[in-house]
Each structure stands twice: as structure tokens, then as C-alpha cells.
Amino acid sequence: MAASAPDTPFPKAMRREGDYLVIEWSDGLVGRLTWKQLRDACPCAGCKDEREKPANPFRILKAEEMVPLAPVNMPRIGRYAYKIVWSDGHDTGIFTLEHLRELCQR
């Protein structure tokens, strides 16, 4: 009766297909998330804070922001999450399975 994970579907397979991350869930749902969608939903404290601030009309783009963002790697974190390492060096967002599932269901 060891209590384990929350009762959510589990990803069976995950792959990059160009601009998309494709997740095949154990209950048959196949989610297709764009990388932009994922970056916009980054759960790290810095990105959350950024999203809550009013947009800065005078923001000057840095060199690394001039090129399209791409994922470099997506390592597993324990048994509960993934981290996305982005081409601009950002790597602090930990996407839990629940969060990924919610994004897939939107």
C-alpha cells in the first residue's frame, strides 16, 4: 500500500518533432506543444516574475534573443519532471508531469 505518485497519466514516449514537443501519454492522449508555448509557460521564478510585470516597451533585445529559441536538451528530473535547457542558456524551469499534462489538455 505504499503511496506513490499522484494518479495522473504517465508519459510513454517523448520526442522533438521540429517546432513541437510530442508527448504520448499512457491513456492514449498525444500532446503536441510548440517550444514557444513551453517557453512562455516556463514555471521558474524568474519567468513567472517576468510574466507578472507590465510589458516593458523599451526593452532592448540581447544578442542571444535575436536568434530563434531552440531547446538544446530536456533531461529528466527524478521521476516527476523534466527540465528544458534552451539555446539562450536558460535552464531553470522544471516542468512537472502535471504541468505538461495540463499544457497538453489546453
Place this chain on the structure above:
Amino acid sequence: MRPPQGPPPKISLPGISHVVAVASGKGGVGKSTVAANLALALSRTGARVGLMDADIYGPSVPMMMGVGCPVDQTVTPFPLDRFGIKLMSIGFVVPPERAVIWRGPMVDRALRQFLTDVTWGSLDYLIVDLPPGTGDAQLTLAQHAPLTGAVIVTTPQDVSLIDARKGLEMFREVRVPVLGIVENMSFFVGEDGKRYEIFRHGGGKKLAEAASVAFLGDIPIDPRVAECGDQGEPIVHRYPDSVVAKAYVALADSVIQQLAAQKQEPELPEVQM
């Protein structure tokens, strides 16, 4: 912004069958005492057991297991061996009077080193004595170590149960199986043979029922537990026939049963990039 980093190296412990964290939400519930005595009770079944002290800021394993510190690694390499248990603690390298004043990343690094640089060899169980709370040590282990399960320690009072629940929920959120709850300091048996429930009783069991996890057992209070801890010889070793030692043997049996009954959690799939 710093350049993209690769994934942190995942810790692999192929020689260790079960890595069991002993945790609580609250400090002072006897977590280290439970961890040390559980390790000894498991060892009495003939199993090979290690005890890793993950409490970097307040290590208790050196005193509880009677190890004088600091330890000269060139003479006695890590892990140390005491009562047949393999041991590692930050207290072996930092003198007891010195405080460890570290931020999270240093704690993370120390714990990784404990797991990967210490030659644990083949073990049936590695018991990890966690600090109280739901902080850096817990996250490091949940994110990077192959934890088999967690045992949550509480005392019967509500103030402890509230925090035990938080600890339990943390393990659930990070998908580490909770093997069950232990109620420590559960009751006292007087010289008249009567049972006195000093801090009330049964809260651990209720919490286990409410959270749908196993209740692993209750450990009575005995002044000799503290005396043994301070003298560096846990009660399971010093007084193996005491009521408390027997309760620990029963706890070890429950833990073994829970580990055997545990459903194997699937590994997350790798992302094909």
C-alpha cells in the same frame, strides 16, 4: 546569461538494492534515532545496511553511533563501519563545534559526494537520515538519487502531524513512494506495566489512513533511548530485548514488507531530441 548546461549527472547506485529516506516535516520527532535504530534492526535480519546522514546543518549520526570526530580519512576511510553498519556523515569531517553555514548548492554537492564518492559497496538497504522540512536535501535526493521510498516519522501531537503531512505530500509530488508512517514517542510503559499515552496516541495511524499509506508501527518512549543515543550505542544494539528494540524490529519487518509489495514505478522516458 550563462551558456547552456548539460543535464546534471544522474546518480546511479547499482550496488544498493533499496535507498530509503527517513523523513519528517518537523524537527525533534526522533527522526535520527528512528533512522539509526531502523538501520540496526534491518541489519539484524542479516541484511547489509548503510546509514547516510543527510542532515548537513545538524548531523546526529556521529554521536548516535559513537564516532569521535573529526575522523582521519587516511587512517579510517569512508564509509565508517560501526555495529556492522556503513556510515557517512558531514560530522565526520567537520568538528562538532563548527557550524556548517552553506547555501543550497553546497548542500547539494555534499550529498552528491556522499552518494557517489563514498564506496558503499553492495548494500541491501541504504537508510538516509534527512533533515527536517522539505528543502534542499530532500529535493536533491528526489531529483537525482534513486530513492526507493520514504518513511515518515511523526510524534502523536497535532503540531507534528501537520508537518508530517507536508513531508508526505512533498514525496508524493516528486513521485517518491511513501512506504508509511511511524509514530515515535507513542506511549510509555511504566514500572507498573501500565501504558501511558503522554503525548496522546493514534495520530500517526489516523494520518496514515487519511493519506492512504501504511502505518508502519509505533515506537514507545523509554528514557534509555536518549541515554543510548548520547552514549553512541543505539537501543537496538544496547538493549535488544527491550520493548523499544522489539518495536524497531517490528518496524524493520513492516518496511521490508512495504518494499516487497511496492509497485515498480516506471522510469520517465528520455526525450528524443
